[in-house]
Amino acid sequence: MQKSDLLEKLQQIVGKEMVTTSAAELYCYSCDASQVRGMPDIVVRPVSTEQVSRIVRLAYDNGIPVTPRGAGTGLAGGSVPIEGGIVVDMSSMNRLLEMDLDNLQVVVEPGIVQEKLNEALEPYGFFFPPDPGSSAMCTLGGLIANNGSGMRSVKYGTTRNYVLGLEVVLADGTVINTGSKTTKSVAGYSLTDLFVGSEGTLGVITGAVLKVRALPKERSVLLASFENPELAGKAVVKVLSSxxxxxxxxxxxxxxxxxxxxxxxxxxxxxxGAILLFEVDGTENTVREGIEMIKEACSSLASSIRAASDKKERDEIWAARRLVGAAVSRLDPLRTRVYVGEDIGVPIKELPGMLHKVSEISKEFSMPIMTYGHIGDGNLHTGMCIDVLDEKEWDKLNMAADKIHRTAIEVGGTVTAEHGVGSARAEYMGLELGKGLDVMILIKKALDPKGILNPGKMGV
Amino acid sequence: MDNSDMRSILKCVRCGTCRSICPVFDVVGWESSSSRGRMLVAHGVSQGMDVDQGVFDSLNTCTTCGLCEQMCPSGASPVKVIENVRHQLVLQGKMTEAQRSLRSEAIEKGNPLGEIKDRMAWLGDSGRDLAKKADYVFFAGCLGSYRYPELTKRTFEILKSFGVTVLEEEVCCGSPLLRTGSDPSELISNNLQQIKNTGAHTIITGCAGCYTALKNDYPGNLDVVHVTEFLADRLAELGLKKLDLKVTYHDPCHLGRCNGVFDAPRQIIMSVCDLEEMRNNRERSKCCGAGGGVLKGYPELSLDISKKRLEEIPKDVDYLVTACPLCRTNLKRGDPGIEVLDIIDLLEMAMK
Structure with missing residues (x-):
């Protein structure tokens, strides 16, 4: 199909204002926050499920790749159209359709920014717990498609735990609804779980029924300092096993x-050498008790322990923590944070050992590696900053990242605990998943026989 | 593109923080209208991308409000990059009609509004007995001179009682050119010579655009104060009475966030009436939509941004107060349903 015909057909679906082939615009949609690049042929911004369905059907009939995109904050190229085609920017579908708080749930369109949902829920005393560092900018659709999580996952789990049902546009444009509004249902395969974390490779998410929770009455933050990260890792194991x-x-x-x-x-x-930030929430009593238990567990390992003095300090610490992934770029004017090999997860018992291995890898490649992350669920973010104009540094960076990934898999871990596979980590899927990847490929073929949905991602 | 601009572009990790706060992106919704997008477009241009309307619509819709720079976790400077790329393109003759017109009007007529009337006509009878030499000189600005002449006269009446003078034949400060990529050096040297002639050590202005241009873009590190800063230090001498009013205050980006003048306007307001803040205020204040050449080049977009800002006005306030004639103009265009006052209007109510 000629590009001009495609443009005309898409204009008929969404209107002239919501589709573009401008070179400047396409350039802006050729990347996310990762190093993956791919130039789209056309970008479209639908505002309804019906429009998405018609766009995907058009692509299906003509064998054109379709890459869904939220806010483009991903760190693995999940929303980058590496085979060109149509980028479907979902951020205009951003309505909160229903607040059914008696049933502890909301119905949303995928383009809502995570923080906006929580702003809407807060006056009613509820919240949507998955809390990534990008909560101020990422969309719920992207969060669901990547099964993102974040800082509170150690207690509240990942996005998957909050998705009751989805509306999905399949590869041929068919619209299905998965799951239900009940908190429990065993009717059929869990298609909801299949689509959560499928990164747009199986369908385009156009709506979701999400579970919400009552806001905790109290929150308290404890800072424990350690001589080195390994001691901190040991303290985490001790706290969690208490x-x-x-x-x-x-x-x-x-x-x-x-x-x-x-x-x-x-x-x-x-x-x-390292700080552990603990947050405990709940009632006044459970918080007090929790803080005491953490102090007790850390006492023999930490060099100092202190509580955040008030809500203001607590909020400031979390706000800064959220942005630290990018803020490490500030340490050196010539260096920029590059998100590669940044999202491993390991079994909790392996944490101290993994932290030690990360520091060995850092020495081996003479590449400073900064470590932060959700250590409570074994998820480490290893941050590397390089002079991006120096090609040798890129080589070192990629070699260090590769070793971090392989080491995580060796100790029974994963190459991505929450950021997603995209194309940045697709090459590790065989190594990590074994024959499981063959099953994924079968599912992909069944649902997307023409391979138009976000091609080149997740190793399928 | 110079090395420091390329370094700044490379500092951007495309995390999207700016995308969630950019007032232009909030209205437009296309990636190229966020700071992240503009950094990419700037990069594209440096790599030889064709400079077409899409490039202009990305780079030229930035109001230079600086909120992205304030919030950027990785320390990039999008506004600086955008202004520099605009300048590079103008040097190559690549600019929009709006940019061309701002430039030619400002250089040929001394103001970007295209006015040919006597600029100093606002002075009226205040022009009598003007001191040739003074420690302080009032810079009225183009909008002050031509669009708000009465306010400007009344402002100067107050300042004059403190021994302030004006320039003989002030011309545009150069801000509209600086923001849109043109060379303002002719205007700058003209004003500088006149400032020198007065012997003044400090320049006072009531316009946020003039303020930042005079302070940050003129050579020689001039001492520049906003009229609110000057008067906040002299409140006791103004004989103010308390008004039974509640107002809200819009921080002009180029006064507040870009230059840190937050307290003086608030000090004045709170000395005469009650103040209730807008939802986003001080460092996080949202733009009125007029700056950076956007009001001139994209009037409808500028109006939509203004309307978004006006949604942040608290309920039950009597006036929306600001301290910049350009913000005032655009906020009025947005039709807030209450009167938009310059802070001097409010001060005068309390002086009567």
Missing amino acids: GMIPSACEILDRNIIEAINTYDPNIGLPRA
Whole structure:
């Protein structure tokens, strides 16, 4: 199909204003926050499920790749059209359709930004727990498609735990609804679970029924300092095996502490080899008890422990923590954070060992690696900053990232705990999933026989 | 593109923080209208991308409000990059009709509005007995001179009682050219010579655009104060009475976020009446939509941004107050349903 015909047909579906072939615009849609690049032929911004269905049907009939995109904040190229075709920018489908709070659920379109949903819920005393660092910018559709999570997953789990049902446009334009409005249902295969985390390779998510929770009455934050990250890792294992489940458990290494203090000097985190940030939420009593249990568990390993003095300090710490992924770029004017090999997850018992291995990899490649992340669920973000104009540094970076990925798999971990596979990590799928990948490929073929949905992603 | 601009572009990790706060993206919705998108377009242009309408619509819709720069976690400077790329393109003769017209009007007529009337006519009888030399000189600005002459006269009446003078034949400060990529050096040297002639050590202005141009773009590190800063230090001498009013305040981006003048306007307001803040205020204040050449080049977009900003006005306030004639103009265009006052209007109510 000629590009001009495609443009005309898409204009008929969404109107002239909502489709573009402008070179400048296409360039802006050729990347996300990863290093993956791919130029779309056309970008379209639908505002309804019906429009999405017609767009996908048009693509299906003509064998054109379709790549759905939310806010483009992904770190693995999930929304990058590496085989060209149509990018479907879902961010205009951003209505909160229903607040059914008696049933503890909301019905949303996929383009709503995570934080906007929580702003709408807060006055009613509810929240949507999955809390990625990008909560101020990422869309719920992207969060669902990547099964994202974030800082509170140690207690509240991942996005998957909050998706009751989905509306999905399949490869031929058919619209289906998965799941139900009940909290429990065993009717049939869990198609909802299949689509959550499928990164747009099986269908385009156009709506979701999400579970929400009552906001906790109390929250308290504890900062524990350690001589090195390994000791912090041991403390995490001790805390979690004590039976105490914090609502967040984050690790910051020496460089990350400096990055946060540079980004917001008011915060003034203590200088240490590593800091663990614990958050406990619940009632007044459970919070007090939880804080005591953490103090007790950390006492023999930590060099100092202190509580955040008030809500203001607590909020500042979390706000800075959310942005630290990018803020590490501030440490050196010539270096930029590059998101590669940044999202491994390991079994909790393996944490101290993995932290040690990361520091060995850092030495091996003479590549400073900053470590932070949701250590409470074994998810480490390893941050590397390079001079992006220096090709040798890129080589070192990629070799270090490859070794981090392989090491995580060796200890029974994963190459991506929450950011997604995209095309950046697709090559590791065989190694990590074994024959499971063959089953994924069968599912992909069954649902997308022409291979038009987000091609080149997830190893399928 | 110079190395520092390329470094700034490369600092951008495309995290999307700016996308969630850019007032232009909020209205337009296309990726190229966010700062992240503009950094990409700037990069594209540096790599030889054709400069077509799409490139202009990306780069030229930035109001230069600086909120992205304020919030950018990785320390990139999108506004600086955008202004520099605009400048590079103008040097190559690549500009829109709006940019061309701003430039030619400002250089030929001394103001970007295309006015040919006597610029200093606003002075009226205040022009009598003007001191040739003074420590302080009032810079009225183009909007002040031509669009708000009465307010400007009344402002100067107050300042004059403190021994302030004006320039003999002030011309545009150059801000509209600086923001849209043209060379303002002719205007700057003209004003500078006149400032020198007055012997003034400090320049006072009531316009946020003039303020930032004079302070940050003129050579020689001039001492520049906003009229609110000057008067906040002299409140006791103004004989103010308390008004039974509640107002809200819009921070002009080029006064507040870009230059840190947040307290002086608030000090004045709170000394005469009650203040209730807009939802986003001070460093996080949202743009009125007029800056960076957007009102001139994209009037409808500019109006939509203004309307979004006006949604943040608290209920039950009597006036929306601001401290910049360009913000005032655009906020009025957005039709807020209450009167939009310059802070001097409010001050005068309390002086009567």
